[in-house]
Amino acid sequence: MSTHATTRIVGSSVPRKEGIDKLLGRACYVDDMEREGMWYGATVRSTIPRGMIRSISYDRRIDWSEFTIVTAADVPGENHIHLIIADQPCLADGKVNHCEEPIVLLAHADRHKLREAVKAVKIEYDPLPVVLSIEESEKQETIVWGADNLIKSFLLEKGDVDAAWANAAHIVEGEYRTGAQEHLYIENNGIIAEYDAERGVTVWGSLQCPYYVFKSLRSVFDLPEAKVRVIQTETGGAFGGKEDYPSTLACHAALLAKKSGRVVKMVYDRMEDLAATTKRHPSRVRHRTAVDGEGKLLAMDIDLATDGGAYATLSSTVLSRATLHSTGPYLCPNVRVHSRAWATNMVPYGAFRGFGAPQAIFAMERHMDEVAAAIGIDPVELRRRNFLHDGDMTATEQVMREPVILDRLLERALDESGYHAKRQKFASENAASAVKRGMGLAAFYHGSGFTGSGEVVLNSLAGVDVTPDGLVRVLVSNTEFGQGTNTILTQVAAEALAIDYTRVTMAPADTGQVPNSGPTVASRTSMVVGRLIERASLQLVGMLRADAGLGESYDTEEFFAACERYRAAKGAVLSTCRYEPPPGIVWDDKRYHGEAYPAFAWAIYVAQVAVDTVTYSAEVEGFWAVQEVGRVLHPVMAAGQIEGGVAQGIGYAVYEKVVWQDGRMVNNQMTNYIMPTAADVPPIYVYFEQIPFRYGAYGAKGIGELPHDGPAPAIVNAIRDATGVGFRHIPLLPEDLFAGLTVHELVESIGEPAQR
Amino acid sequence: MNEKVSERWPAIRFTVNGEIREVKTPPMKRLLDVLREELHLTGTKEGCGEGECGSCSVRMNGELVNSCLVPVLQAEGAEVQTVEGLATNGVLHPIQEAFLKCGGAQCGICTPGMLMATAQLLERNPHPEMAEIREGLAGNLCRCTGFMRIFESVVQAATEKPAAESEEVQHAR
Numbered sequence: 001m002s003t004h005a006t007t008r009i010v011g012s013s014v015p016r017k018e019g020i021d022k023l024l025g026r027a028c029y030v031d032d033m034e035r036e037g038m039w040y041g042a043t044v045r046s047t048i049p050r051g052m053i054r055s056i057s058y059d060r061r062i063d064w065s066e067f068t069i070v071t072a073a074d075v076p077g078e079n080h081i082h083l084i085i086a087d088q089p090c091l092a093d094g095k096v097n098h099c100e101e102p103i104v105l106l107a108h109a110d111r112h113k114l115r116e117a118v119k120a121v122k123i124e125y126d127p128l129p130v131v132l133s134i135e136e137s138e139k140q141e142t143i144v145w146g147a148d149n150l151i152k153s154f155l156l157e158k159g160d161v162d163a164a165w166a167n168a169a170h171i172v173e174g175e176y177r178t179g180a181q182e183h184l185y186i187e188n189n190g191i192i193a194e195y196d197a198e199r200g201v202t203v204w205g206s207l208q209c210p211y212y213v214f215k216s217l218r219s220v221f222d223l224p225e226a227k228v229r230v231i232q233t234e235t236g237g238a239f240g241g242k243e244d245y246p247s248t249l250a251c252h253a254a255l256l257a258k259k260s261g262r263v264v265k266m267v268y269d270r271m272e273d274l275a276a277t278t279k280r281h282p283s284r285v286r287h288r289t290a291v292d293g294e295g296k297l298l299a300m301d302i303d304l305a306t307d308g309g310a311y312a313t314l315s316s317t318v319l320s321r322a323t324l325h326s327t328g329p330y331l332c333p334n335v336r337v338h339s340r341a342w343a344t345n346m347v348p349y350g351a352f353r354g355f356g357a358p359q360a361i362f363a364m365e366r367h368m369d370e371v372a373a374a375i376g377i378d379p380v381e382l383r384r385r386n387f388l389h390d391g392d393m394t395a396t397e398q399v400m401r402e403p404v405i406l407d408r409l410l411e412r413a414l415d416e417s418g419y420h421a422k423r424q425k426f427a428s429e430n431a432a433s434a435v436k437r438g439m440g441l442a443a444f445y446h447g448s449g450f451t452g453s454g455e456v457v458l459n460s461l462a463g464v465d466v467t468p469d470g471l472v473r474v475l476v477s478n479t480e481f482g483q484g485t486n487t488i489l490t491q492v493a494a495e496a497l498a499i500d501y502t503r504v505t506m507a508p509a510d511t512g513q514v515p516n517s518g519p520t521v522a523s524r525t526s527m528v529v530g531r532l533i534e535r536a537s538l539q540l541v542g543m544l545r546a547d548a549g550l551g552e553s554y555d556t557e558e559f560f561a562a563c564e565r566y567r568a569a570k571g572a573v574l575s576t577c578r579y580e581p582p583p584g585i586v587w588d589d590k591r592y593h594g595e596a597y598p599a600f601a602w603a604i605y606v607a608q609v610a611v612d613t614v615t616y617s618a619e620v621e622g623f624w625a626v627q628e629v630g631r632v633l634h635p636v637m638a639a640g641q642i643e644g645g646v647a648q649g650i651g652y653a654v655y656e657k658v659v660w661q662d663g664r665m666v667n668n669q670m671t672n673y674i675m676p677t678a679a680d681v682p683p684i685y686v687y688f689e690q691i692p693f694r695y696g697a698y699g700a701k702g703i704g705e706l707p708h709d710g711p712a713p714a715i716v717n718a719i720r721d722a723t724g725v726g727f728r729h730i731p732l733l734p735e736d737l738f739a740g741l742t743v744h745e746l747v748e749s750i751g752e753p754a755q756r
Numbered sequence: 757m758n759e760k761v762s763e764r765w766p767a768i769r770f771t772v773n774g775e776i777r778e779v780k781t782p783p784m785k786r787l788l789d790v791l792r793e794e795l796h797l798t799g800t801k802e803g804c805g806e807g808e809c810g811s812c813s814v815r816m817n818g819e820l821v822n823s824c825l826v827p828v829l830q831a832e833g834a835e836v837q838t839v840e841g842l843a844t845n846g847v848l849h850p851i852q853e854a855f856l857k858c859g860g861a862q863c864g865i866c867t868p869g870m871l872m873a874t875a876q877l878l879e880r881n882p883h884p885e886m887a888e889i890r891e892g893l894a895g896n897l898c899r900c901t902g903f904m905r906i907f908e909s910v911v912q913a914a915t916e917k918p919a920a921e922s923e924e925v926q927h928a929r
Contacts, residue, residue: 013859015856015857016856016859016861018864019856019861020848020856021864022861022864022867023848023852023855023856023861023864023867023871024799024839024840024842024843024846024848024852025797025798025799025800025838025839025840025867025868026799026840027864028798029801029865031798031801031802032792032798183899184899185863185865185899186801186803186809186811186863186865186866186897186898186899187801187803187863187865188803234864235863236801236863236864236865236866237862237863237865237899237900238863239899269805270803270804270805270806481863482862482863482864482900483862483900484862636858636859636905637859639859639904639905640859640862640900640901640902640904640905643901643902643903643904643905644862644899644900644901644902645902646902647901647902647903648899648902669804669806669808670803670804670806670808670809670897671806671808675897675899677894677895677897677903678889678890678891678893678894678896678898678903678906678907679890679891679894681902681903681904683904684902684904
């Protein structure tokens, strides 16, 4: 069991494994790679949201003999991207279902000629009726996907919601909305592909999940496992945005490589990346909540809808996580959550840090403040009275077997932020000031690892081996994209093997060299994969003791000497492990009931906000993030994860707005899609309470996604505290604050509009 | 660009990391592309191509510039410093040391530009206040860190490295 009292390496902030390469500028990202005779690829995309392709013609002013041209007719295998449902074509075939859908691919030796060529491909359409919002989709008048536009739905039920309303002292309703959000990794999507009749397809690229890309390539090219190889290059940020999209881009580059007989590089520019790749699902969540006279929750009836876009991508699993995070960290006897992911003709939405949880938690935690206001209780007190504790049951009737310390986290968050004193002070100062200040908070959990039976289905395999030149290699398909995979996993191996950190390295993230240890998503790498590496390492020590005379205590050199004795006697020095669920983790997919996650990370976040009622800007002046994520394996990186996630969450709340026009993103530039800069971010204070989780690597739980969940509701609650106006949607840019605050002033001065 | 075609272009000479370099290339080609494609200095990154993200920041004649907005002809006769010119014989520059120690680099794609912006800031202002650090780095976007560890790295670098030494290191190139 991983409840180690003392560790040498785990828990210390060792240098980032690939840090020196990054600092010297020699880390090799996909666009840094050149190959002899390499060509470049480009994509011709749909300019309409839905329609039949009537014709494709090529302007005669271009000498097309210089180009390689690929259409759906060139796909040798199945024309779809292998994810959850086989609905998304690799290249549109006769019909388009969203703007920017890829239709034709071009390759040429000179990338400057491609820009012109893309414009010279003329596509004519017979437009079809379109659906561009949740509301249009759920009417089911125009069917754009399947039989009913419904990609997925879940019904989560506990107790008897319908019987609870009669006993309620208060019933509070609210509708909350969140917008699309762009990942804005600073490195755009990019892939290099090579095709060889003997070796098959090889791709190098910026990606999170080598084996996802592997699966899509296999089906698109109809190739056996041995003829597909996917190698991750240094990846400049991902945040979920390189979970599914690289599968599409890899297939495109590989199709061009096959037809041209050249190595082909496809690297999107920023405008193409913003317009064509996935974003966070927009959501609409309706809450109806019953509370008793003491403010105890009696019933929650939640209707949750997401816009999935034109194809299913990961919408069903995003919806599942949204559903399981929609009730907050609260005890409630009667719960009903009905959730639906609707298809539209928007560019398909996909994975983004938090994966549905930020949307659901925005609604829940905004709603808690509205409930508190409606019944006249302090929002902190309302939460305190309803927190989950050890032994309580969640909405899926999962018993909290591990300690739940929300009260402790709350006290610390209130103390560190000076919450109560500041609220009082601001309340007295605001009346006389054009700048209104307020404090807001959010309480939440984030489930670590895949939902429900997901980890069992993944059946991850990971291991360690030892090279003859004296290095341990960690064998995983999990990737580094800034979050620290390389460092954390080598730390865990060095700790468990009791050798120097410098003698442990990562095997390349290359499907030709590493087993499938699952995707690098869902806050699973430290907890789940780290645990596999811990087990594989301890198993290796056991093998060396049994078969190579490794002593009870040993130093690093003695360890490697034992490895060589083992190699001489038995061959390769290799130890692998498969995932085993913690005992008692049982999930019933049919009833949507049971142990939703093996572990939860818990947090209380507090925001201090200043709303300028002259410029209508909302500035976050301070942010306090208090969390329990199990054991902290690397304090500097853990804090870095929280700070980075909080900054993205601040962007989600008050900076980042995707502007749509007929299903197309029109602000697809960094000039007008604005993220927080060094001048904008507030001081972010990060605190960890540590309760080691028995079944995570050295006590770790998930951390990566948690910090994106809490900022938006905490900030909008602070805006409510500052202005008295409870905004129910994000993002809130100055124009949105202006609209909401001036309407509020009007209502205050002339009264509510007459009842219709 | 093949040899014959490139012969047509006039030579443009400038200094990169202390070495005189000559390129024959279209004069409106972006300095970013010349550095990456012709001089094979791929440490300088492209993030947006429109001067918003700062990933392509290099120093030119003592100014921080977005190399995606500089036609190479403007670099004629200039002294250009890229991330590859920070370390000396593989020994990290104190700014790089500070970023490594403080967690100032995560995915690493903004890092070269961020390092150049920091070098520029500390040369102008060896002991900047927090507000000056924020302003000095406001043209360089980082999506991973939330900037806190980057600020800490800059403070650390400023503490480790007295101003005089900093200038010496710069002029030694």
